[in-house]
Amino acid sequence: MPLSMPESRPPLIPPLLSARQLVRPADDVALASLLRQLHLRFQPQAQHLQVDFSLELDSALAAVLQLDLPVLQQLLMQLLSLVLPAQAGGRLVLKAQVWAQQHMRQILTLELIASRAGDASMSAGKHCGPARARKGRHAQADWLHCRQLARSLGAELSLESGARGMHISLQLKPSMPEAQTSPCAAVAGRWPVLLLCADAEQSGQLQRQLQGAGYPLNTVNTVAAALQCWQQQAVAALLLAEPQPGCSLPALLPPMRRLESIQPWRGHTPLLVVLPQPHALPQALEPMPDGWLPRSFDCTALSPWLPECALSNTASLPVLDRAVLFDLSQGDWALELPLLQHYLQDKQADLGLLLHAWQQGDLPTCVALAHRIKGASRTVGAASLAEIAARLEQAARAGRVDGLPGLLLELEQAVDDFSLHLQSMAGR
Numbered sequence: 567m568p569l570s571m572p573e574s575r576p577p578l579i580p581p582l583l584s585a586r587q588l589v590r591p592a593d594d595v596a597l598a599s600l601l602r603q604l605h606l607r608f609q610p611q612a613q614h615l616q617v618d619f620s621l622e623l624d625s626a627l628a629a630v631l632q633l634d635l636p637v638l639q640q641l642l643m644q645l646l647s648l649v650l651p652a653q654a655g656g657r658l659v660l661k662a663q664v665w666a667q668q669h670m671r672q673i674l675t676l677e678l679i680a681s682r683a684g685d686a687s688m689s690a691g692k693h694c695g696p697a698r699a700r701k702g703r704h705a706q707a708d709w710l711h712c713r714q715l716a717r718s719l720g721a722e723l724s725l726e727s728g729a730r731g732m733h734i735s736l737q738l739k740p741s742m743p744e745a746q747t748s749p750c751a752a753v754a755g756r757w758p759v760l761l762l763c764a765d766a767e768q769s770g771q772l773q774r775q776l777q778g779a780g781y782p783l784n785t786v787n788t789v790a791a792a793l794q795c796w797q798q799q800a801v802a803a804l805l806l807a808e809p810q811p812g813c814s815l816p817a818l819l820p821p822m823r824r825l826e827s828i829q830p831w832r833g834h835t836p837l838l839v840v841l842p843q844p845h846a847l848p849q850a851l852e853p854m855p856d857g858w859l860p861r862s863f864d865c866t867a868l869s870p871w872l873p874e875c876a877l878s879n880t881a882s883l884p885v886l887d888r889a890v891l892f893d894l895s896q897g898d899w900a901l902e903l904p905l906l907q908h909y910l911q912d913k914q915a916d917l918g919l920l921l922h923a924w925q926q927g928d929l930p931t932c933v934a935l936a937h938r939i940k941g942a943s944r945t946v947g948a949a950s951l952a953e954i955a956a957r958l959e960q961a962a963r964a965g966r967v968d969g970l971p972g973l974l975l976e977l978e979q980a981v982d983d984f985s986l987h988l989q990s991m992a993g994r
Contacts, residue, residue, distance in 0.1 A: 890947030
């Protein structure tokens with residue numbers, strides 16, 4: 567018998583912070599990782615509303631920044647839940663842009679840029695604070711809460727809206743830790759994966775398989791515990807591993823989706839089932855889980871839902887392995903640099919063609935371009951870029967379209983990383 571929704575539900579609007587919460591110490595946050603997760607979390611809602619929702623990350627963004635992680639993610643989730651419904655049929659960009667760097671501090675903005683406003687009542691002025699602008703069907707308390715969260719971050723929150731669109735800007739001045747950690751080690755910006763498994767032996771095996779994912783892992787053994795844990799904190803994904811998942815899913819999935827529908831700031835949590843075969847799932851389930859995993863899987867199998875898993879696997883690969891070109895150049899950088907610059911220009915053009923092909927739904931062209939990028943990258947020693955291109959080629963060839971946006975983001979970031987690496991080498 568399905569479990570009913572727990573009686574104590576989180577309020578529709580997250581509660582205001584207490585004075586004690588306002589003075590809590592900052593976390594070391596992998597901000598790019600957090601933004602990628604938020605983009606993925608709200609993508610299903612955007613697709614339902616036919617909103618073209620994209621993410622733009624500045625390559626100058628520090629790998630780790632000191633920010634209040636719970637407050638920041640709560641603010642961004644609240645803002646996304648307010649803006650997305652008003653942009654049905656339009657375009658929305660989540661953008662991180664670095665404006666300046668002063669010693670160990672970055673000045674940056676996190677922006678939500680909408681191509682058009684969905685409510686004429688939002689055109690209340692050229693520039694105004696969120697608390698003063700009229701928000702149509704959105705409750706004033708929602709925006710007051712966003713303003714209070716921004717204030718607790720020491721950030722400046724502003725809103726510009728008009729007939730053509732809306733622009734929300736959050737200006738931050740976070741410090742950078744003196745000892746920088748690698749993106750794969752900085753898990754403070756990553757939500758945990760929640761594993762529901764009643765069998766201790768299988769749970770241990772799955773925990774070992776998930777060790778390389780770069781995500782914290784929480785394990786529970788009952789549906790009630792899983793629902794409670796999911797309600798109390800944001801999770802990157804929920805994995806269900808039980809001999810008869812058809813018995814647990816009706817008690818787990820409908821309450822989750824129902825609460826997400828009445829509390830849109832939660833976004834969409836992927837629920838994945840670990841099965842020997844996909845046909846082991848009952849066909850009449852409604853709603854269906856987001857996907858299934860074989861009992862023996864590596865971390866890259868999670869990349870369609872958790873693209874950061876793939877990032878953590880490639881983090882150990884060098885941006886440029888100069889040993890590959892040594893036979894040609896004998897270590898002469900003056901010979902290598904023009905070749906690598908030409909390679910970079912060529913791959914930047916290929917990346918543009920690849921993004922266009924993906925937008926057009928042209929999978930064969932995606933396969934061909936990813937294959938070309940992979941081959942050229944291996945030839946010059948761009949190891950990390952070649953590995954990502956190989957996984958993108960494999961996903962496109964298999965028709966796994968859900969995983970392509972995350973892989974394209976990784977590839978774009980890898981090209982940017984290669985460009986920065988080349989600039990730093992040329993400046994020596």
